[in-house]
Every structure is written in structure tokens, then in C-alpha cells.
Amino acid sequence: MGETSRCASVAVIGGGIVGRSIALQLAARGIAVTLIDLEGAGAASWGNAGHIATEQVVPLASPATLRSAPRRLFLRGGPLALPPAMARSWLPFALRLVRASSRRQVAAGARALGSLLCEAAPAWRRLGEAIGAPGLVALDGHEVAWESARSADAGRRAWAQANTGTARPGNVDAAGHAALRRLSPAVVDAIRFVGTGRITDLDQLAHALDGALARAGVTRVAAEARLHRAGDRIVCEGVEADGIVVAAGIGSRDLIRAIGWRVPMIAERGYHVRFAPGDWPADRIPLVFEDRSMIVTRYADCVQAAGFVEFSRVDAPADPRKWQRLEAHVAALRLPVGPVVSRWMGARPTLPDYLPAIGRAVGVDNLFYAFGHQHLGLTMGPVTGEVLGQLIGGETPAIDLTPFALERLTGPLP
Template identity: 55%
Template sequence: MQQENDVGGIGIVGGGIVGLSCALAMLDRGRDVTLFERAADYNAASWGNAGHIAVEQVAPLASPAALRSAPSRLFGIGGALALPPSMIGRWLPFVLRLAGASTPGRFAAGTTALTPLLAGAMPAWRDLAAAIGMPDLLREDGHIVIWDTPATARRGRERWSRTAIGTARIIDAEPGMLQRLGTLTEHVGGAIRFTGSGQIADLRRLAITLEAAVVARGGRIVRQDVRLIETAGRIAVAGHDIDQVLVAAGVRSRALLEPLGYRVPMIAERGYHVRARADRWPADLPPVVFEDRSMIVSRYADCVQAASFVELGDPDAPPDPRKWERLEHHIRTLGLPIAGPYDRWMGARPTLPDYLPAIGRSARHANLIYAFGHQHLGLTLAPVTAQLVAALMLGQTPSIPLDPFDLHRFGNTGRHP
């Protein structure tokens, strides 16, 4: 017999870190779950990111400071921001919306909205890691930020001292930790260490473990593309008997929802990484951010990865090999203890112009829930997002106000446009 607030079958579209976390949250509450994920190669942004649990990033990237610094961060002059001319039709409307979302007032409101979300991120990760029987996947060793010169270190320290960092804290980086990087110590102009942040020790093992946990709890994973349709004022997954639908398909969420009349001004924010065997990189070293080069290096179980770049455009466009070449150049010039051959990867972060996620229930279709657009924070926020989504699906009040994350901020209302 169903409980009073019980629901029928739940269909989750998207099997990345957000979708899988939501599936487990609902299965652990006794619900019937079918998860739809077309890919089985673990090549999406969920499994190719820096592995960093970034609880310090409570200040949205849509900000007056980011707008002012954008020209100096362009790829053509050595920076990490790429606006490919061939994709101007994609990124120009997004950039105009980004500018509108970067006023001091909206930046302050975004920081206020993200602060409680990120405060709950690490506790939610602890709960999830314990629930899947893999507490060793979560490392809470913080991360290191390094600058090339004393001048950029002074500016960087001063900027971080003025930046909201939520539950994280900043201390001096221990000299012994830097010395474990060997020749790199010759290039360090300054360094700090964040405490309170963390890392996933092995993204591939996380993906496999989460999928296995979904199946072990009675959930189903269906490997196929899906189409959403509207019928009798509700949203359905074509060809499947589903009562509630959760869209958690990352950058693909836009293509799923816009045919139904929703405005989703999301762009593919493409990132690049290179990976190599971790023969010489210290196994116990937390993620290292080389801030002057906009690069983060993470050690996983059997490999070390360097990641960078914000390339706005088409998720399906061919990758730009120059990005990988620059990453490999940084590795060489810094003297990092990393040697090729390299595996190269490119993936698309789902980013909305105010750099806040979309989490909520549709005002037009009561059986439609959404959770996407987490930009650089998908891995960080997946478990806490799952807790909020579970509350929505069960008709409960979420622990964090969700109005700042509602799609109505982009003009979606309870009426058809």
C-alpha cells in the first residue's frame, strides 16, 4: 500500500552525477525509479572534471569583477576564456545575458543564494559516500592555490581575503607540501591552502559505484535517448509509463525542455583536460590550483589530471587541439612531475547566465521537476541537490529556499509563452 504522500514511478532523465544522486535519494525513500542515460562510456562532464568539492565557490562567476577582467582572460592572449568566432551565434546571446546578471545587486543576491547550498555540500557528500559504502572516495584534505610570482601572489591573496568563501578557510601552504612537487618549488611566487574543501578520489569508480547502488536498490538504468511530450497537462517520457519526471540531463536539458515551451538560456561551457600515469605525483597531495594559468591538477587513483579553460559554444562542435597543447605546455614549463603520453578529453559544463543552477518544480506542469545548470559545481552540489529534489518530489518543504534557482527567473511562468 502506498503512503499518503507517495508517488508512482519516477523517471530521471540524465545519468550524470546529479541524476544518479537524485535516483539514490528517491530509491532510499522507497520510490520506484527509472533512470534514462544514453551514454555508457563515462565521458560526460560528471566524470571528466577536476574532482574538486568546491565549497569555497559561493561567489557566482557572474560578477562585476569577472566582466572587468574578461578581456585580459581571453584565450588569444594566453588566458583561459575562449569565445570561438565560429560559435558567436551560441555565445553572444549568453554573454549579453551574463552581463545583465553581473550587476552588484544580482551578484550579491547570487552569493546569498549559493551560500546555504554550498554549506550543505560536504555533509551531503559524507552521507552519500556512506550510503554507497565507499567513504574512502571522499577526501577532505582541502586544496592548494599557487601563484607564479610574488606580485601575483600578493594580489591573489588580497583578492581571496575579500571574497566570500563559505565554510572554507585559508591558511598558509605548508613548505613541506610544496617540496613534494620537486622542481616546482623553483616557480612558486606564493601559495595558500584552503581547508574545508575536498576531492573525489576516483571519478570512474564513483560512477560505477553509483550505478551499481541504483540497480542494487531496485532502480532501472535505461540506455537510450528520450523525448519528453506533453499530454493532458502533464509531462511524459515518450514510450514509458512514468508519473513524475526529473530533468537532470546537464547541457542536454535545454534541448529537452525548449520544445515544451520553456526558456532555458543555457550554454555549453567546454572544459579540457589531459591525463597521464601518476608515477611521480604524490598520492596524498590535494588538488593544486595554478591560479596564474587557470589550471587545476588533481591526483586520482592511478592517474594525474590537468584541467582548464572556459570555452563557450556548441557542445557537439569538434574540440580545439590548441587547448590541450597549452595544458601540456604549462606542465612542461612548470616542471610538474607528470610525463606523457597524455589522454585528452573535452566536456561541456551546463551553465546558465547568472551562474546559478536550475532546481525546482515547473509552475506549468506539476509533475515536472528539474535539476541542471550547475556549471563548475555539478560534482560539488549533486548530493545536496538530490536532498532538495527528494523533498520536492515528496511534497515536502526543501531545507533551502529554491526560489533563486527557479526557472521563472528566465521568464517561465505558469502560462504558455
């Protein structure tokens, strides 16, 4: 298979927003697609904050992150959890993160992320139309709030100096401030971003994508995928396909390891608590309480509070203290929500330089990949689907994928 040759059939492994976006793009090109997904509703795509975060251009692997880490530790009230019992999992990753945090690499990473993020909102608009559910994509911004004049001053200065790509922070008017104080009397100041967006309901998004996949003729298989090598090709057991796409989030690590590629990806776990809506406005844009590193999002039938960065094993038990702290934050802020209806924990797939891996493997004929999107899987799912669809469909991708080559971290597949 040549560099720009076209596959007639493709197996896509992974049913999150990235995998489903890729499957739809391939099917639209007349390619026979089999979507293999065992995780289903447990994937991080269906438990995130629903925030289309086009403002997060600068990789989190950076000098600023390293400087702030000590004061952001969970044991000091912050969002960063490094469980001592999991040190064998997170310490090697942390050392690679430190090495990836040079100013030169951060600048290059921001250029790379910016190339994807500048197309993220338009790609979401196109996907919403394609699946017949444009109302699920609301590109109406988000707000960041602070609870003291000191933190507001520091936060405003930081955002004013930050590279936020196509998103822009601006002031909140008097009516907006009054609305925020009705949500929480603790809010002292806030800014509102334009150029960002939200998914109005993740469950409805999943159903709309399912319907679109069915209409496109995508075959669905609920099974654990297994890969092995056959000469210069990769084979997915039980599936006949010219091409293989690994887009299984954190599960991609073990899939790739089975064929000899050791990927330095960690389970960066996040937590959420969902509440009955109470008096939270149905059309409220996402609200970040920056002093607490918590984002609150309204979905159709609930209000969700989410946060935490917990480096751990993917199969480690959830830490109930994280849910308890989210619930304590909501109570302290006196947010007008109802009782708790559910609690969730999921794993963001994160690579040490906080860039995703998107491309075609060097050294084999038919292996493609799209994983490691860290906090930006929802944001970049549709644009990832578009560029990988172009690549597999024999077209030149509209975005240069060189910075996202997995070989930057692993070398070629042996």
C-alpha cells in the same frame, strides 16, 4: 498532484552525478525510479577536476568577471575562449550574463549558492557512506599556488577579501612549501584551503554509484529521452512514471525546448589532459596554478590537468590548441608526471546568472528539474539530490529553492 504530494514512480533523465544522486534519494524513499541515460561516460561529471569547490560562493556572473575578461582571453594566453565562428551561440548568452552581473544580483546569487554550498561537503560525506565507498570522498582541502611574488600578493589579497562560505584559506607551512617546490620549482608562494575536498577517483565513483543504484532497484535505460505534453502533465515517451525529472546537463536544454520552454543555457566547455602518474604523490590534494588557470588533480591511475572556459556549441569540434596549451603548462612547470594517456573535452551546463535550476515547473503537474550547475555540478550533485528527493517525496526541502526556479529566466512553461 499537490504542492507537497508524493510521486509513486519517477523517470530521472540524466546519468551524471546530479541525476544519479536524485535517483538514489528517490529510491531510498520507496519511489520506483527509472534512470534514463544515453550519454554515459561522456557526461561532464566524469571528466571534471574532482574538486569539491565549496569556496566558489560568488557567482561567476559578476562585475569582477566582466572587468577581467579582456585580459583572460585565450588569444592573450588566458582561459576564456570566445570562438568567433560560434558568436551566434555565445553572444546572446554573454549579453544576458552582463545583465545578470549587477551588484544586487551578485549578492543575491551568493546567498543562494551559499545555501547549497554550506551543505555540499556534508552531503558528499553522506553519499559516500550510502554507496559504501566513503574513501572516495576526501575533505582534505586544496592548494592555490603562484609563480611570482606579484601574482602571489594579488592572489592572497583577493582570496582574503573574498566570500568563500564555509571554506577558509590559510598559509602553507615550510614542509608544505618544500613539497610544492618538489612538484614544481616555479612555485613561489601558495595558500591552502580547509573546508573543500576532492573525489579520489571519478571512475571508481561512477562504479560505486552504479552498484548502489542496482542495489536500490533503480531501472536503467540507455536511450534518448523524448518529452511531450499531455494536458497539464509531461510524458516521457516509452516510460510509465508519475513524475519526470530533467537532470541531463547541457542536454536538458533541448529536452525542455521540445515542450515549449526556451532555456538560455550554453555549453561552457572545459578540457583536460590525463598523464601517467610518474612521481606525483598518490595522496596529493588538488593544486590550482592560478597564474595559468589550471587545476591538477591526482586520481588512482593518472594525474589530470584541466582548465578553460570555452563558450561554444555543444556539438562543435574540440579545439586541439587547448590540449596543447595544457601540456605546455605542465612542461613549463616541470611537473613530475609521465606521458599523456588521454585527452577529453566536455560541456558544463551554464545559465547566465551562474545559478543552477532546481525545482518544480510552474504550470504542469509533474515536471521537476535540476540542471545548469556550471562549474559546480560535482560539488553540488549530492545536495541537489537531497533537496529534490525531499521535494518529490512530499517533504519540505531543507533549502529554499525559490532562487533556483527556472522561471526566473524563462517565465512559466507556456
